[in-house]
Amino acid sequence: MSENHVTRKQLLIVAFVSGAAIMTIEIAAARLLAPYFGTSLLIWTNIIGVVLLALSAGYFFGGRIADRRPHVRLLFTLLVAAGAAGIAIPWVVRPIARFVTLDALLLQSGSFFIFIASFAVTLLLLAVPLCLLGMISPFIIKLYSIDQHRVGESSGTVFAVSTVGSIIGTFLPALFLIPTFGTNATITSAGVALLAVGCWGTLHSTATRTAALLLTLIASSFAGSAGIRATSATLYEGESLYHYIRVEQGTDGSRRLIFNEGLGFQSEFHPDRILTGNYFDYYSTLPIFFNSGRKLNVLILGLAGGTISRQLSHFYGDRLHIDGVEIDKKVIDIGYRFFDLGQKNLSVFNEDGTVYLMRSVKKYDIVIVDAYHEELYIPWTMTTLEFWRLVSEKLSPDGIVAMNVIGNPDTKLVRAITNTQASVFQSVFTAGAGENNLNTTVVSGNRVFFSDDLKYDTAPEELWPLIRYLTSTAESVLPDPGGPVLTNDKAPVEFMTDSLMLGQDGA
Known part of the structure; x- marks a missing residue:
């Protein structure tokens, strides 16, 4: 496509994909943080707050940039940047969460620490990709209505298609992607989709587009297989619709079932005795x-x-x-x-x-x-x-x-x-x-x-x-x-x- 021309249908495809990516990242972020902070009301408050903060900043700056530089290539460059930032999320969550010395401080500082630390981690993880995605909508509206005066109808169409994408991005991760492939792979898939559309718009030859997409898929495939909080004592690590789950085994053969951030355990098994010494x-x-x-x-x-x-x-x-x-x-x-x-x-x-x-x-x-x-x-x-x-x-x-x-x-x-x-x-x-x-x-x-x-x-x-x-x-x-x-x-x-x-x- 040319530097300054894109069809309205192509712009609506961008709106759909970006809308789906926003909600996929938001839904999956709760699961990504669960092993470190749990899934309490405080965590959801932080996630929703950071998402709205990042999107509002994106809308503001995206609108200004779109008025000054309404270039098709810039729109797709933003998509590439958002996709790359999204793919990075599963790779950086563990070092960022560990940086705040969570394991040592959770029980000492209780919910205040959980709130502050989870807000900081959420901000570091989501601010950049979601701010970039927030910039997409005003850019699309500017390009979609650049040759006509019916801005109201244009913006309504763009928001409607973007919202349909968000609906898909809400249900698909919860009902299929996360239970089937895991949280890391779900977030990575959103980043890959953004990169694919971005490369399609910024790279000119089919061979270059294909090579870039293949390299992205190969690199991102490792994110889905990486352990989240596994240790040498971990017998099992996985995710369900409700929890991040680990089974840990002690040196005596005892086993504990642990959910999310691991402040306690849900079940206990000893091969040589029935009583556990706990409230059970x-x-x-x-x-x-x-x-x-x-x-x-x-x-x-x-x-x-x-x-x-x-x-x-x-x-x-x-x-x-x-x-x-x-x-x-x-x-x-x-x-x-x-x-x-x-x-x-x-x-x-x-x-x-x-x-x-x-x-x-x-x-x-x-x-x-x-x-x-x-x-x-x-x-x-x-x-x-x-x-x-x-x-x-x-x-x-x-x-x-x-x-x-x-x-x-x-x-x-x-x-x-x-x-x-x-x-x-x-x-x-x-x-x-x-x-x-x-x-x-x-x-x-x-x-x-x-x-x-x-x-x-x-x-x-x-x-x-x-x-x-x-x-x-x-x-x-x-x-x-x-x-x-x-x-x-x-x-x-x-x-x-x-x-x-x-x-x-x-x-």
Whole structure:
């Protein structure tokens, strides 16, 4: 094409590709940052804020440059630059994130550090490519309407086509590209598409265009295969629709399932023992609150790799039938592969926990809520008054509900959850989850569970120390009419958790 001529159809192709690239990079950026910062509301706030900031700067400067130098070659040069900057993102994220010494500071500085550090990293990663992409739209509008006076119609057409591209760039990565090829390859594909269109417009011979594109594809192919946070102890590293996932193995053969930034772990497996020494173990004491000969239906919301189901099956066998609900299909597969998931008395359901409860007609004697959307954050939807009412409907008359909450019983988070439960259940108890553990075990239902005449000599002897500690630390929670009640309208669980981690709980 000539220096100053391009067809309107070609300009609309540029608008479509640039619109798709913007949303592809934005969607994939959240997954790219997850291994280092998680996927909390703070991270999405930073990503959206940086994207809007970069685009607004691009619109401003792009409009000025388009008025002064409305040259076709310059438009395609901007595309090439944006594509190159996009392809660089997967290569530079790891050194940039490591530069801020994340691993050493996360637990010390809590959410404030996560917010500041993730904003800085997001700005460094996305500002240049998205600013360049922001410059494309005013440039296209200028060239599209240069020979006519119907600027309104021209700009409307360009924005409509660009928005269609953005729609494709929103759904395609989430539903196909990221689950199939991974985050690195998804971002790289957006950069390659921009480079391909840019080379088509700036290079004149077909041979030169083809050579440039082939070199780009070869160089960028390595980005998709690079490990994200793998170490010598990593047995598995991958991505799902919900998480960046790692399986780490210790020198003793133990394994841990880790999501995202790795502040904690979701499942634990030891080849030579059942008990882990962590809060998981206390769920194995729950059947003592029922007659020893009674068969029990157990529901686990947040099955993960199956640590809890494995322990319950080991100690009680076919006395229990366990239904385990896990939203992430890839996590279920990892459970079978690395964590001995698949006990004979276990039925696994790949489903959202709340949706499962809504459609289930089954009554359960024990309901265990162990779902975490981050290592530290309980999904707020599983803390509300509406959720506990739903759980209550699926509970047998003498059934028991148990969950683990980070913090001691006096923290705002634990008090809010237990006071909400106390609005639904007749009895709510808090108990310690180990002398060296910062967690609280919350037990609730419609009868008294901890009493002086509780008999546990029929329980496996290995569990007796856990039972003694649980009963000795149990305290009844009375409803507080003036206290917080979490609802679907207001449940600031993330902020309560952040305040706790920062030591600013103020309870």
